[in-house]
Each structure stands twice: as C-alpha cells, then as structure tokens.
Amino acid sequence: MNSVRVLSLQAGDCLNLAAITERGAAWRVQAYPAGFSLLLHPTRGPVLFDTGYGAPVLGAMRRWPGVLYGLVTPVRLRPQDTARAQLAVMGFAPQDVRHIIVSHLHADHVGGLRDFPQATFHLSRAAYGPLQGLRGLRAVRRAFLPEALPDDFEARTEWLNFAPAPPELAPFPEVADVFGDGTVQAVPLPGHAPGMVGLLVPEAEGLTVLAADAAWSVRAGREARPVHPVARAAFFDPAQEEASGARLRAFLQANPRARLHVSHDTPEGWR
Numbered sequence: 595m596n597s598v599r600v601l602s603l604q605a606g607d608c609l610n611l612a613a614i615t616e617r618g619a620a621w622r623v624q625a626y627p628a629g630f631s632l633l634l635h636p637t638r639g640p641v642l643f644d645t646g647y648g649a650p651v652l653g654a655m656r657r658w659p660g661v662l663y664g665l666v667t668p669v670r671l672r673p674q675d676t677a678r679a680q681l682a683v684m685g686f687a688p689q690d691v692r693h694i695i696v697s698h699l700h701a702d703h704v705g706g707l708r709d710f711p712q713a714t715f716h717l718s719r720a721a722y723g724p725l726q727g728l729r730g731l732r733a734v735r736r737a738f739l740p741e742a743l744p745d746d747f748e749a750r751t752e753w754l755n756f757a758p759a760p761p762e763l764a765p766f767p768e769v770a771d772v773f774g775d776g777t778v779q780a781v782p783l784p785g786h787a788p789g790m791v792g793l794l795v796p797e798a799e800g801l802t803v804l805a806a807d808a809a810w811s812v813r814a815g816r817e818a819r820p821v822h823p824v825a826r827a828a829f830f831d832p833a834q835e836e837a838s839g840a841r842l843r844a845f846l847q848a849n850p851r852a853r854l855h856v857s858h859d860t861p862e863g864w865r
C-alpha cells in the first residue's frame with residue numbers, strides 16, 4: 595500500500611512575546627504560525643491534523659469574554675488563510691475531508707472544525723473531559739472557545755483507542771492506531787493541554803513526527819529548552835508537560851532520521 599504524505603501548513607498566526615515561549619529569549623513580539631497538517635492518505639483521502647484558526651474564533655473574539663483571548667494572543671487571519679480556503683486551492687471541497695485528528699482543543703487548533711461538515715473528529719477522551727462543561731471566562735482561561743466546536747461535535751467524535759505501545763515506540767507508553775491500518779499512530783503528549791496527542795506518520799522518505807504543542811519550536815523539541823515561568827503557569831499540567839517533552843526528545847534521539855513538525859514553528863525537512 596502507498597504511504598501517507600504529510601504537508602504541514604498554517605492557518606493564520608498569533609503574536610506572542612518571544613521571552614515567554616523560550617527562557618532567555620528577547621522581550622519582543624514575534625508572530626507564531628498556527629500550524630496544521632494535511633495528511634494525504636491513500637485510502638482515507640485528505641485527513642487533517644488540527645485546523646489552525648478559523649472564522650468562528652474571530653467571531654468569538656469579538657464578544658465577551660472571547661475578546662480576552664485576543665488580548666492575550668492577538669490573531670491574524672485573512673479569509674484566504676483558513677484550512678478550508680487552502681484545501682480549496684488544492685482542489686479539495688470541504689466535504690472531501692472525512693477525518694480530522696485533533697491534537698488538543700485550544701482555539702488555535704480547532705478554529706476551522708466548523709468548516710468541514712462531513713468530518714469525523716478523532717481525539718483523546720482526556721482532551722475533552724476537563725473542558726467539556728466550561729463556558730465563559732473559565733473556558734477562555736484554558737484557551738478554549740466552545741463556539742469553535744460544531745454543535746454536533748460529540749456526535750461526530752470517535753475517541754482514540756489507546757493500547758500499550760510496542761517497544762519500538764518507547765518511551766511512549768501507549769499508542770492509538772487511528773485508522774487501524776498502521777498508517778497514522780497517535781501518541782499521548784499531555785500537559786500543555788489535557789489529553790494532547792501527537793502523530794507518528796511513516797512516509798516514503800521516513801518517519802514524520804507531528805508533536806503539536808509539546809514544544810514551541812523544533813529546536814526545543816530536540817533539546818530541552820525551558821519556557822518562561824509565565825508560560826509554564828499556563829500549562830494545564832506542568833509536570834505532565836515536562837514528562838511529555840522528555841519522552842518526545844528521547845523518541846527523537848532513538849529515531850534520528852525522523853523529521854519533527856511542531857504547530858508553531860517552521861516544519862523540519864528530511865534529515
């Protein structure tokens with residue numbers, strides 16, 4: 595069977611202080627891409643891993659309390675930047691997308707979910723549980739804008755089914771074979787947000803590791819680079835976040851030819 599091809603793209607960006615994302619970096623405002631990936635799957639068609647920003651996030655940010663989200667992380671998104679618009683340029687209609695794997699439910703990752711009415715959502719049950727009932731300020735504090743989720747979100751969700759990971763995936767303790775065919779494997783990277791997952795995707799050229807927000811940069815994903823305490827305080831579970839980062843680095847060391855893509859940095863090429 596042909597393998598999957600991964601294209602990592604971005605739908606908008608957000609502004610943040612560099613010193614917050616990496617300890618010791620300058621106190622200047624930097625634009626961070628809101629990355630997502632398009633997986634060209636031989637039998638499932640175009641599969642998305644997250645969506646980046648989308649129109650519903652901009653809408654929510656115009657109203658209280660979503661406006662606070664925009665104050666903390668100003669968002670730039672033009673109509674042609676959305677995942678839906680970019681897929682249209684490639685010749686894919688919204689209904690062609692049958693599967694969206696969601697790393698975690700932060701607004702910069704799920705902003706485009708409403709744009710794909712035929713998609714089934716694949717995510718960890720642990721990503722939704724702690725946020726599910728949150729509304730208003732309590733949701734915004736967790737970078738969760740419930741308006742971004744389609745009204746039938748739960749009905750269209752298939753929870754990832756985790757099983758103990760085989761030794762070659764060490765030190766990841768568990769893995770979910772998203773389509774049951776070994777083409778896309780989800781591994782837990784919790785901490786930044788509850789139940790966050792990354793993907794391991796074997797491509798013709800080698801293994802692509804999509805690590806979502808387990809690191810702010812590719813460099814930080816490969817070498818330990820602590821974030822500012824302010825950013826650390828925003829993690830859902832700082833201790834889990836640290837453990838996930840250490841697992842990711844150990845996995846990359848054991849798989850030196852793999853390429854690493856994180857959501858908010860330029861994707862790495864083949865090594």
Ligand SMILES: [Zn+2]
Binds near residue numbers: 703807857
């Ligand atoms: Zn993010």
